[in-house]
Amino acid sequence: MAKSTSSDVLTLIRSLRSAYAATPTNLKVVYMGIVGSFPFNSFLSGVLSCVGTAVLAVCLRIQVNKENKEFKDLPPERAFADFVLCNLVLHLVIMNFLG
């Protein structure tokens, strides 16, 4: 019983995670495999944009998680502001790099 529950949970998490973060990247990579990576900077910025947003979202969720004891002194407002700033920088760079 226990095993089936755990694997259920696992599959759930993994499907969620992959649906949430990795799909666009995978699509990109698949696209690259098919079409080729000629405008390499466009491809790169596309992939890194996806990865970057995913990473930042993970960071944000770690920080605003109520059960996480490590960030007691970091108010969620601050975390959100940081997240917005970071995303802003990221996407400014992406836009610049897109060529």
Next chain:
Amino acid sequence: MVAPVEPKPGGTLRNAFGGVLGFFILLLIGVLAFSIRLFSVIKYESVIHEFDPYFNYRVTQFLTKNGIYEFWNWFDDRTWYPLGRVIGGTVYPGLTLTAGTMWWILNSLNIPLSVETVCVFTAPVFSAFAAWATYFLTKEVKGIGSGLTAATLLALVPSYISRSVAGSYDNEAVAIFALIFTFFLYIKTLNTGSLFYATLNALSYFYMVCSWGGYTFIINLIPMHALLCIVTGRYSSRLYIAYAPLVVLGTLLAALVPVVGFNAVMTSEHFASFLVFIIIHVVAFVYFIKGILSPKMFKVAITLVLTVGIAVCIAVIAILVALVASSPTKGWSGRSLSLLDPTYASKYIPIIASVSEHQPPTWPSYFMDINILAFLVPAGIIACFLPLSDASSFVVLYLVTSVYFSGVMVRLMLVLAPAACILSGIALSEAFDVLTQSVKLQLVKLLEGPLSNSGDTKDENSTAQNDVLKADKQVATNNKTEDVKERPSKKNRKKDKENTEKAPVKSHNEKRLLALPLEASAIAIILLVVLGSLYVIHCVWAAAEAYSAPSIVLTSRSHDGLHVFDDFREAYAWLRHNTEVDDKVASWWDYGYQTTAMANRTVIVDNNTWNNTHIATVGTAMSSPEKSAWEIFNSLDVKYVLVVFGGLVGYPSDDINKFLWMVRIGGGVFPHIKEPDYLRDGQYRIDAQATPTMLNCLMYKLSYYRFVETDGKGFDRVRRTEIGKKHFKLSHFEEVFTTHHWMVRIYKLKPPKNRMKGKTKKPKHTSKPLSGARRDGSTKKNPWQ
């Protein structure tokens, strides 16, 4: 003298004054860092130093004159003739942009400084910034006291002074600040777990990428630290926040710098960061699952995750290996390879090996460059291990890697210097803490004896006891530090003896406090102050005497006073005023940057050394006999040839001493130049015993032409010998200018004769290299015909 003691009040005063005092001490440290680097301006003048700074200066001038867009598109046709060089895409723009911005700000504030002045003083200004960055970094690791000590040490460390005296306008000047600041922000992010600092960290990394090729050190060191944390079980979400955004943002930002471009994702130097990026995600995922599952279920789940993870890892590694194996140099650039394998450069790339700063350092140079820090560092390492935190483990890792790198290349001693400063700052500060604490304690006890009934003393005593309780643990742990540091001195044994002798006499709680006796700690403090003073004296000496010479103006002190040799600028000024604007000047590549910057004439090769064949062509010409050299130079459209000759005044780094490298580099591309032809029994000599090839090559002739007229014997003061061939004439070159001390000699190529005196146009290709002296120019040796 005061400097090492200075940080003491900032370290202990934990009251309101502490902040203000600390601020002023920081300010003073900045002033100190700035002013100790002004010796070169005071002793010489406000000039740009050496070789590379002249190029940076020229680029900055272009930038301030033409603006940023022109700068990115700048194709320089005055160098590497006839190839030219794309400056905008091949230069690290951080330094020039910084100086250009500073100049622009000053000018818009109506402070009319010249570009040169700004360039000269960029390095000292940034060394003050670097000292402050060191303060912040060390403060994050070990507290304010250590921070101030480390900042003071960094402001003075000779290794850094050597690269950042006023006028030394080179990439390292700003890069070291960027390096330390990036590390500080990484540590700060690691300690706070704030995305804001992570963003700043990425931006600071961007600045570092702009400034110096040494940014690969950061992008390998930080992953190493992240991996270390994971392996030792110190993973936390703060580590994730510090690392993951840095990789993504940092990679993107690095790819924005033209000179790096797609290298940021394509070369092996950066793969480590991506690998650790994947690993940290796997680990984060594991921790995440561990958090939401019960321990029992986790055990079951972990096998599943492990199999998936291992499969992914294997796939990634396979891809990486395939990528790396497919690229010709395994994806590593020559300099990085010679870092991993110290013998690589000398085996395969003579042009990297020929640069003296790429060679391994000697032991004395360690003592010269970091002085007493070398002895304080072990103590600092121990201090870092007692409570080991993420931050202190980072500092230790930084030190260990930089020690290795500095052992490979003398130039990277510069990277070691901040690490050594931080660790010895920690060591010094901790030692002072322990010693002054125990002095304080002992004084209290001395007072306690006669006045045991006084409430005042009791009060004082109780506060002191509180202090002690607080510091108790620290004292206990730091005794070890103290011991290690004092080991070389014999005072240590004496102190131990005193400690055991006086232990029974002291009061009952003495044993728990583990304080040192008064005399011993007083002596130790004095010794530390003396040690610090020695360091300061050494640093000031190094700054004033050893590292301030601009190397374009030379001085020598002899019995009849001070001699100034300003021959280089004399020669460049001559070129600037007496030759046509479009004339091409050939010289060995060392003088390329200076010729373009100071004489504004087109050169064939310069210090950028991006085209080995081109340099080899010049090397071949210099080591060929006159006629074939003339043909090579003529085919390159060269009008003037410039050689540097130190034989008259004893200037050791002249072209004759560099000549073997010309032969080697030339021979690497054009095999008819053979090194043994220039050596007599494996020895390099220019006297009568020298080989005929040597005595007939162009470099010899241009250097020693008419030399015998100076003293009648032709005595070379550098080689300390009489030259081998004294009286000869030049058939294809004519001397047009020789500077006052004969240090720079400029020759003009004679125009081709109208009539070839019955000579066939196509000379035979000499089959045997034995007759090297009479070798005629063959068509093959010259790629430009």
